[in-house]
Amino acid sequence: MKLHDVIIIGGGQAGLSIAYFLRRSNLSYLILEKQAKAGGSWNHTWDSLKLFSPSNYSSLSGWPMPKSTNEYPTKSEFINYLSAYEKRYEFFIQKQTEVLKVEKENGLFKITTNIEIFYSKTLVSATGTAKNPFIPTYPESAKFNGVQIHSATYKNSTDFEGKKILIVGGGNSGAQILAEVSKVATTKWVTLKEPQFLPDTMDGRYLFNEATQKFLGKSEEKSSGDFSISLSNIVMVESVKEARSRNILNAVRPFEEFYEHGVIWKDGTREAFDAVLWCTGFRANLKHLESLGIIQNGKITTLHTRSVKEPSLWLVGYGNWTGFASATIYGVGKTARQTVKEITEVL
Ligand code: FAD
Numbered sequence: 001m002k003l004h005d006v007i008i009i010g011g012g013q014a015g016l017s018i019a020y021f022l023r024r025s026n027l028s029y030l031i032l033e034k035q036a037k038a039g040g041s042w043n044h045t046w047d048s049l050k051l052f053s054p055s056n057y058s059s060l061s062g063w064p065m066p067k068s069t070n071e072y073p074t075k076s077e078f079i080n081y082l083s084a085y086e087k088r089y090e091f092f093i094q095k096q097t098e099v100l101k102v103e104k105e106n107g108l109f110k111i112t113t114n115i116e117i118f119y120s121k122t123l124v125s126a127t128g129t130a131k132n133p134f135i136p137t138y139p140e141s142a143k144f145n146g147v148q149i150h151s152a153t154y155k156n157s158t159d160f161e162g163k164k165i166l167i168v169g170g171g172n173s174g175a176q177i178l179a180e181v182s183k184v185a186t187t188k189w190v191t192l193k194e195p196q197f198l199p200d201t202m203d204g205r206y207l208f209n210e211a212t213q214k215f216l217g218k219s220e221e222k223s224s225g226d227f228s229i230s231l232s233n234i235v236m237v238e239s240v241k242e243a244r245s246r247n248i249l250n251a252v253r254p255f256e257e258f259y260e261h262g263v264i265w266k267d268g269t270r271e272a273f274d275a276v277l278w279c280t281g282f283r284a285n286l287k288h289l290e291s292l293g294i295i296q297n298g299k300i301t302t303l304h305t306r307s308v309k310e311p312s313l314w315l316v317g318y319g320n321w322t323g324f325a326s327a328t329i330y331g332v333g334k335t336a337r338q339t340v341k342e343i344t345e346v347l
Contacts, residue, residue, distance in 0.1 A: 004028050005347055007111055007120035009099045009288065011091075012040020013060060013082060013329055014126035014317025017336035019091040020061050025344050031093040032113060038086045039079035041130030047156045048180060049075040052172060052235040053204030053330065060085055061333040072203075072237060078329075099127075099288045109312070122312045122343050125289060129282035129318060129327070136168075136280055139257035146262070147275035151177055152282070160185040160275060166263065169279030170195040170251060175234045177279055179243035188273075191251040196233045203235050204328075284318040305339045312346065314339045 006022060008015045011033030022029045037043055050072040051058045055065040058073055065073065065081045073081075086093065094115075101112040102123065111118040133152040141148070147159075151173040161184045167174055170191030178189050234240065243249055255263035262272040283298045294300050294309045305322050307313040315322050316339055317332050325331025 002116075002118050003108070004030050004118065004120045006030075006122050006124060006343060007032060007109065007118055008124045008126055009102075009111075010040070010126035010128060010317075011035075011038070011086070011093050011095070012042075012126065012128050012317070014128065014326070014332050014336070015040075015124070016082065016086060016089075016091060017060055017332045018124050018126060018316055018339060019093075020089060020333075021337050021340035022343075023089060023091065025340065027344065027347060029092060030118070031091060032097045032099055032111070032118070033093055033095050034098040036096050037079075038083035040082065041128050042075050042079050042082070044130060044152070045075055046151070046154050046177070046180075048239070049176070050237060051075070051078060051204070051329070052237055057205045058329045060329065061336065063088060101291050102289050103291050104310075121347060122314070124314045124316055124339065124343075125286070126316045127285045127288065129284055131285040132283045132287075133278075134281050134283050135278045138255070138263075141258045143260050144258040144262070144276070145260050146273055149275070149277055151277065151279040154277060157181045157184045163274035164188075164272065166190060166273045166276045167279060168254075168276060169281065170234075171232055171279065171281065172234055173281075174279035175240050175243075175249065176237065177277060178248065179239040181277065182243060182246070182248045187248065188271075189249070189251040190254050192254065195249070195251050197240075197249075198233045198235050200236045200241065203237075204330075284315075289313075304342075305335055306342055314343065 005027040006029040008018050008029060008031045011031045015031050019029060019031055052072065054071055055068050055073050058078065059065040063085060068077050098114045099111055100114060103110045109120045109123045111120065130152060133150040135150060154177055157180050160181050164186045165181055166188050167178045168190045178187055181187055255265050257264050259270060262270060264270050286295055289295060292310055294307060299321055300315055301308045302315055302322060305314045305316050316335055317326050319327045323335030326335040
């Protein structure tokens, strides 16, 4: 029987951050990672994606990301950094190993993978959200005979040339994909409320600083003019600024329902579209933990990152419910450090 002190499920930035702090302890750990390549879900994002903060704000603990030739690093620069980070610290990681099921057996975790069974005293789940894209329910969506894709599988605008596209979602993904697709297609943008754009002079750094204040418990509702700063605000990266100069960033409120060729707006008007591009976010990918019976409404109740019902389990990197900004490159290190401190105390 292979028994580890800690098993980390997922070798993206969150899993590597946990390993970074663990390697300074005497605890035995192993990362189990489904993919063959380093880089987590960054490997699957769209081709033109750039980070929304400069490299010094896009770095994991211990080793800063090398300076990019661009102000904002490209996704391949970031994947190369993650790959080099993994090699630099020689983390114990077993690739092409997908965790299928986690159970409790005699006080230990029994972790069933596609390769073999592992046992551990404690468990960190760091499987991200990319494998659980969220699409809101709208009446009659099955009737629509156009294409529907989520930003999770969007690669580039080639398939949309000359078409009429409805883009749904008011976050950074929605704004950036709208900016790209609107260069080759006619677009309409649907958001729940008026999109919140950061001022041009601010980028992801300001969001992270705000998140840090929250993490330290020092935050008051901060605002800049009449504008409150939130992690979901749209950062005015070059492509989004360029779309603004073409007067593309105009959003309307949601439609009522679908019909065969498109959507029906609240006033009853029908409008045809060739495709709907859902940029409506993600939920935690927790399927492998279902057998523990502690998932409620897609989440696990935690105190910081530690599961309340299963105190030998920690969840890292999923969103604000696992620590402010824990689903960002800059933010994940803080929650990882705290998590490893707790694990070390328990063991
Ligand atoms: P992931 O990168 O998804 O890593 C999870 C890993 O777990 C994957 O490698 C996966 O293969 C593995 N895995 C999953 N299930 C299993 C299983 N059952 N068994 C074994 N392995 C498994 N943040 C920023 O700070 N700056 C940005 O500019 C930025 N831009 C973003 C742009 C987009 C489009 C998106 C979607 C997110 C962006 N983020 C950004 C947020 C965040 O940094 C990324 O989503 C990041 O990938 C999250 O890392 P993670 O390690 O939590 O998850």
